[in-house]
Amino acid sequence: MTQSPEHQVPLWRDDRFWKIALQVLAVVVVVAIASLLIYNLNINMQRAGLEFGFEFLDNQASFDILDSVAPYNVPEETYSSIFPYSPTDSYGRVLQAGLVNSLIMMVCGIVFTTIVGIIVGVLQFSNNWLLQKGSQLYIEIIRNTPLLLQLFFWYSAVFSQLPRPGDRLELVGALYASKRGIFMPWPATSPLMWVSLAALIVGTIGLIVLWKWRVYLMVEQGRPGKAQLYGLIGVAIAMIVIFCVGLGWAFPQELTLDPSQFEARDLENFTACVAETYQVSSLAPPLGDEAIATYPKCLQTGNFEYGLRLSLEFSALLVGLVLYTAAFIAEIVRAGIQSVVKGQWEASSALGIHPNLTMRLVVFPQALRVIIPPLNSQYQNLAKNSSLGAAIAYAELYNVANTTYNQSGRPIDVMLIISVTYLAINMVISLSMNAFNRAVQIKER
Amino acid sequence: MRKWNSLFLSLLLMGSLAACATPPEPAADGEEGGAEGTESVASSSRLDTVKERGTLICGVDGGIPGFSFVDEAGDYSGLDVDICKAVAAAVLGDPEAVEYRRLDSTERFTALAGGEVDMLSRNTTWTISRDTSVGLEFAPTTFYxxxxxxxxxxxxxxxxxxxxxxxxxxxxxxxxxxxxxxxxxxxxxxxxxxxxxxxxxxxxxxxxxxxxxxxxxxxxxxxxxxxxxxxxxxxxxxxxxxxxPLGPVTINNDSTWFDVVKWVTFGLIEAEEFGITSENVEEMANSEDPNISRFLGGEGDLGEGIGLDNDFMVNVISAVGNYGEVYERNLGSESQFNLERGLNTLWTEGGLLYAPPFR
The missing domain is CATH 3.40.190.10 (Periplasmic binding protein-like II)
Structure with a gap:
């Protein structure tokens, strides 16, 4: 009664009350819905006689998965996956194998999609009419069709139409493609390879340090930095040599048929092939070395040793994901470059800086500030979209998890595992991109 | 004020979510009764859900000619589909009161466990781990x-x-x-x-x-x-x-519903053994043979025991025929496949089909 009317604010008009009350209400509603769902799940699982737990991960999986990225294993004489798995291993192990396949896809995908995306993004500013319109056409087609459709296109309409193994395609004796997969050169595992790999990593770090030192000397002390330039060139040449020689590249070698060990059926096939390919109808057995020299095409098997074998499922998914995501990245890059005000270009030209250098030193670093945050989402999208590989038989995490929960009858448990795994992967991508973002932000001094 | 707006908006969203979540609640409550006590088994079974709904939701493959296949007109046909029709005829009296759901091999068990479908009739192999750890009940094998x-x-x-x-x-x-x-x-x-x-x-x-x-x-x-x-x-x-061994499947721990699916399937086999076909079922219903008469509901109360009408098998047989008719129509001599019946003949003819007595 002693207070004046304007101090007597009713509760429903009190700002502070509502702020707290609404937040409390929101939390209560969320908790209520969540507990209702969990309660419901519990009841239904009890009803079906199911229990929650992860003990089943130790049980034998007894199903096989596809080796997709398989280097040639010399002692075993087969192409086998980087992460060995056999059907006698546990569910836990097969999920790990799926995770490794997913991670390979994500890493390769992010690297290639960045390269393609930046190139296409920059091409949109090209003065060449064909390149400019071509890149725009690519972006519009890819961005406006569903990814799953594109994956089926790459798998069924492109990679499935590769020739049979006997007629495999060949590129300069190093790359072979057929329905059996894509065979390419790959470093053979040996102690020397690991030493060379270490040397390459050390060399890369050395190059970066030398470069920074040279820039520092030139900018801060006005020295020419000639000695450092020679150092840079020396290290680069050494690295190229190590890369070419030290890694011990193994090229895929085709296993050909041996005419001296032909059985009746092989001879029939060979004769038919010679008649069709070389238009020679009369062949006189026994066949010897002259057959190898005269009709090499009919002795091809499409089977290889050494190098690396990529499955068509892997190749189709990689191409599909890279091209799809690159279309979005190209647009992000374009937006980033356009966000840099025209004055920056003009000022740079006024100082007499070459257009290429203007792009690299003035415009692109400023564009990065706009590019990085949306790029982060695209990387995360690519990581999540890799699970669509299940549709085209790529044995990635989701595919393997799907089989696992069907065979073990543990949908909730397995779904929880893969949700947490994808969450963790995307957190790692996000955290590293945020760190990168902080590094390229304008530093106020 | 802007903060308030977003808060209100999120509340509204949650409210609508809660509203969406409400309809399934009665079903969930009903199922809860079945889980906690057996005192109200009859009122908590999937059988009542189906009767209330008036249609049977049946999980099928939809891509295998002869078993379940959708034609251009959207009609389903096949052996698996006929099992769905038989159950619908028994429970609802109408073989066409079936809603088919196409399920692929990886989603079928979760669809059943989640209550999205009432039963599976989708060439599912009966194994011990599916029967136990996956939590399913396998009705009699319809195709060996x-x-x-x-x-x-x-x-x-x-x-x-x-x-x-x-x-x-x-x-x-x-x-x-x-x-x-x-x-x-x-x-x-x-x-x-x-x-x-x-x-x-x-x-x-x-x-x-x-x-x-x-x-x-x-x-x-x-x-x-x-x-x-x-x-x-x-x-x-x-x-x-x-x-x-392929057959229809229901969810674990709902024996009322499981009994219905099980005995309708057995009924198809028993009908063939008795020689009852879709053509003669009406006259057989007045048969002097007490076994046949009991089977078709002329005497006794076999149907009531599983929560159906006593003459449920009359509906089933006039809708799809006996097992032999179903087989011949979809896979045997009347189909494009002309498959031998092999193991899928009656036990009296050296096959594996054997129905326990209806009494």
Whole structure:
């Protein structure tokens, strides 16, 4: 009664009350819905006689998965996956194998999609009419069709139409493609390879340090930095040599048929092939070395040793994901470059800086500030979209998890595992991109 | 004020979510009764849900001619589909009161467990782990099958041993996927296994020669072969890799509903044994034979015992016929497949079909 009317604010008009009350209400509603769902799940699982737990991960999986990225294993004489798995291993192990396949896809995908995306993004500013319109056409087609459709296109309409193994395609004796997969050169595992790999990593770090030192000397002390330039060139040449020689590249070698060990059926096939390919109808057995020299095409098997074998499922998914995501990245890059005000270009030209250098030193670093945050989402999208590989038989995490929960009858448990795994992967991508973002932000001094 | 707006908006959203979540609640409450106590079993069964709804939701494959196949008009036909129709006829008196859900091999069990479908009639193999740890109930086998391997006739593959270094396509989440691995291990060969989530892309990949063999139940291979681009180029190897008893499935711990599906299936077999067909069922209903009369509801109260009308088998048989009619129409002499009945004949004729007595 002693207070004046304007101090007597009713509760429903009190700002502070509502702020707290609404937040409390929101939390209560969320908790209520969540507990209702969990309660419901519990009841239904009890009803079906199911229990929650992860003990089943130790049980034998007894199903096989596809080796997709398989280097040639010399002692075993087969192409086998980087992460060995056999059907006698546990569910836990097969999920790990799926995770490794997913991670390979994500890493390769992010690297290639960045390269393609930046190139296409920059091409949109090209003065060449064909390149400019071509890149725009690519972006519009890819961005406006569903990814799953594109994956089926790459798998069924492109990679499935590769020739049979006997007629495999060949590129300069190093790359072979057929329905059996894509065979390419790959470093053979040996102690020397690991030493060379270490040397390459050390060399890369050395190059970066030398470069920074040279820039520092030139900018801060006005020295020419000639000695450092020679150092840079020396290290680069050494690295190229190590890369070419030290890694011990193994090229895929085709296993050909041996005419001296032909059985009746092989001879029939060979004769038919010679008649069709070389238009020679009369062949006189026994066949010897002259057959190898005269009709090499009919002795091809499409089977290889050494190098690396990529499955068509892997190749189709990689191409599909890279091209799809690159279309979005190209647009992000374009937006980033356009966000840099025209004055920056003009000022740079006024100082007499070459257009290429203007792009690299003035415009692109400023564009990065706009590019990085949306790029982060695209990387995360690519990581999540890799699970669509299940549709085209790529044995990635989701595919393997799907089989696992069907065979073990543990949908909730397995779904929880893969949700947490994808969450963790995307957190790692996000955290590293945020760190990168902080590094390229304008530093106020 | 802006903060408030967003808060209100989120509340509104949650409110609407809660509203969306409300309709299933009665069902959830009903199921809860079944879980906690047995005092109200009859009121909590899936049987009542189906009766209330007026339609049966049946999970089928939809892509296997002869078992379940959708034609251009959207009509379903096949042996599995006829089982759905039989159950609908028994429970609702109308064989067409069925809503079909196409399920692929990986989603079928979760769809059943989540209550999305009332029953599966989708060439599902009866195994101990599915019966126990996956939490299913298997009604009597409606088709005794075996796993086979389809290859191209010109591939030179004659046995499983020839598969070393070659590839096999298979559907994920099936028993054939596991049997394949076992058999190949036993044969000492290591083929490449391509696992597909769905049947159509899997058969397309085989058709595109991305794999040298395709393994599945023999009946399915024969049926699917007709959909390949050149059916006559493909042969089945002369091996049977496993036993594949296929039948309808319901969820665990709902014995009232399970009994209905089980005894309708048995009823089809029993009807063939009694010689009751869709043509003579009306006159058989007045039969002097007490067994037949009891079976068709003329006397006794067998139907009431499982929560149906006493003459439920009359509805079933006039809708789809007995097991023999169902088989001949979809897979046997009246179909394009002309499959021998083999093991799928009555026990009296040396087969495996045997229904316990209806009394």
């Amino acid at each position: 099958d075996g796993q086979g391997m389809m290859v191209r006739a010109d591939s030179g593959i004659e046995s499983l041993e020839d598969f070393d270094g070659r590839s096999v396509c298979v559907e994920a989440g099936t028993t054939t996927e596991l049997n394949l691995t076992d058999k190949m291990r036993k044969a000492g060969v290591d083929p490449e296994v391509k696992t597909f989530q769905q049947a159509d892309p899997a058969y397309a990949a085989y058709d595109d020669e991305l794999c040298d063999g395709f393994t599945s139940d023999k009946s399915q291979l024969i049926a699917r072969r007709t959909t390949l681009s050149n059916p006559e180029d493909h042969v089945l190897l002369d091996v049977t890799m496993s036993k594949e």
